[in-house]
Amino acid sequence: MRTFFALIRRDVTLGIRASGGAALSAAFFALIVVLAPLGLGPDMATLKSASPGLFWIAALLATLLGLERIVQPDVEDGTLDLLRLSPLPLEFVALAKIISHWLTSGLIITILAPALAPLLNLSLDAVPVLALSLLIGTPALSAIGAAAAALGASVQRGGMVLALLALPLNIPFLIFGSTAVAQAQTNTDPTQALTLLGACSLIAVVVGSIAAATSLRLNDD
Amino acid sequence: MQLIGETLAALRGERIVFRNVSFEVAAGEALILHGPNGSGKTTLLRVIAGLLGILTGRLRLLDDDGKPLTDDRRDQAFHFISHQDAIRPQLRVHETLRFHAGILGAPLKNLDAALDAWGLAALATQSAGFLSAGQRRRLSLARLSLQKRKLWLLDEPTIALDAQSRAQLSIMCIEHLSHGGLIVAATHEPFLGDPKSLHLGPRE
Numbered sequence: 001m002r003t004f005f006a007l008i009r010r011d012v013t014l015g016i017r018a019s020g021g022a023a024l025s026a027a028f029f030a031l032i033v034v035l036a037p038l039g040l041g042p043d044m045a046t047l048k049s050a051s052p053g054l055f056w057i058a059a060l061l062a063t064l065l066g067l068e069r070i071v072q073p074d075v076e077d078g079t080l081d082l083l084r085l086s087p088l089p090l091e092f093v094a095l096a097k098i099i100s101h102w103l104t105s106g107l108i109i110t111i112l113a114p115a116l117a118p119l120l121n122l123s124l125d126a127v128p129v130l131a132l133s134l135l136i137g138t139p140a141l142s143a144i145g146a147a148a149a150a151l152g153a154s155v156q157r158g159g160m161v162l163a164l165l166a167l168p169l170n171i172p173f174l175i176f177g178s179t180a181v182a183q184a185q186t187n188t189d190p191t192q193a194l195t196l197l198g199a200c201s202l203i204a205v206v207v208g209s210i211a212a213a214t215s216l217r218l219n220d221d
Numbered sequence: 222m223q224l225i226g227e228t229l230a231a232l233r234g235e236r237i238v239f240r241n242v243s244f245e246v247a248a249g250e251a252l253i254l255h256g257p258n259g260s261g262k263t264t265l266l267r268v269i270a271g272l273l274g275i276l277t278g279r280l281r282l283l284d285d286d287g288k289p290l291t292d293d294r295r296d297q298a299f300h301f302i303s304h305q306d307a308i309r310p311q312l313r314v315h316e317t318l319r320f321h322a323g324i325l326g327a328p329l330k331n332l333d334a335a336l337d338a339w340g341l342a343a344l345a346t347q348s349a350g351f352l353s354a355g356q357r358r359r360l361s362l363a364r365l366s367l368q369k370r371k372l373w374l375l376d377e378p379t380i381a382l383d384a385q386s387r388a389q390l391s392i393m394c395i396e397h398l399s400h401g402g403l404i405v406a407a408t409h410e411p412f413l414g415d416p417k418s419l420h421l422g423p424r425e
Contacts, residue, residue: 006324073309077307083324
């Protein structure tokens with residue numbers, strides 16, 4: 001268990017300090033949200049109806065950043081060897097990596113989103129639902145990304161390319177997440193979409209950990 | 222503890238790097254691996270560490286009663302210091318070693334002693350990115366002092382080290398052997414007076 005927390009602590013530190021880490025993710029997310037109104041024009045009604053989707057697209061793209069730094073460098077610098085020899089099962093190594101990535105991307109986006117909501121004219125009632133949907137949905141994006149990055153690292157190809165290829169797996173979260181926010185905005189009960197989002201997210205984290213661990217095992221042998 | 226390899230062969234990519242390699246290392250003994258570049262010294266160390274599978278032969282790590290170690294106890298029985306040093310420039314020296322202690326499951330109270338033993342105490346708060354090659358080497362060797370483990374697998378341990386650090390390493394190794402430890406080291410240089418050596422690859 002100590003190995004688990006030592007790994008999270010180190011990965012979060014790296015995520016904050018490394019270029020292309022947490023700050024870039026947050027800035028990228030904020031930039032999309034800030035630029036969208038300029039592209040869509042000043043019509044407030046259009047912005048309002050587009051905002052749930054825009055927030056979720058921005059979240060999805062921002063979590064893609066930083067995926068190439070969570071597995072590939074560990075393979076190259078021998079950290080993965082040490083982790084394979086440690087008492088911690090690789091599934092938990094993968095889970096620690098997913099959690100660290102989420103802490104330095106999804107969590108920051110979740111905190112940032114409510115503050116940016118007025119820029120896209122998201123109605124005030126929908127703000128808590130936006131934050132909640134990002135909170136329960138973004139871990140899945142980290143999990144799917146980590147599994148793709150692990151596969152990419154073990155076949156010695158750019159992890160980022162595989163993360164892009166895994167993008168279709170993120171689509172359910174985009175749909176459930178933005179639907180929940182849109183429903184909250186039109187005063188429909190978003191519970192159903194949020195429940196589906198949460199359920200899919202839990203599955204993605206578990207399956208993502210196992211898939212990433214399997215990819216890490218392929219390494220070297 | 223005892224380490225026995227019998228008629229080992231290992232594959233790297235599609236090439237057999239060595240075959241028919243046999244050795245035996247008992248408590249208090251050091252085995253030095255020699256051989257030209259690409260003769261499989263690193264591969265053999267990775268095989269012993271269990272990071273690579275073997276093609277043929279048998280590799281056994283026996284405890285003091287002569288019983289083979291179970292998988293989880295096996296990983297706790299050795300230190301593997303490769304030239305991939307798992308050091309990131311963004312972390313400070315003490316943060317790096319703390320992380321290594323976390324992976325090994327070593328008690329944190331040994332941290333300061335390990336930094337001291339390898340002459341890194343003064344560099345503890347410095348970013349690992351600013352270390353020289355020799356200092357990086359000492360930082361990865363410092364793992365040896367974090368936790369007592371019976372078998373040390375060392376890949377080119379003396380590389381980049383200055384005379385004083387080499388002497389320090391030799392003293393550590395001799396002390397380790399005198400407490401019944403085992404060492405398998407791959408090196409191109411004389412090390413520990415070459416007590417027992419294994420030559421890999423073609424003879425010149």
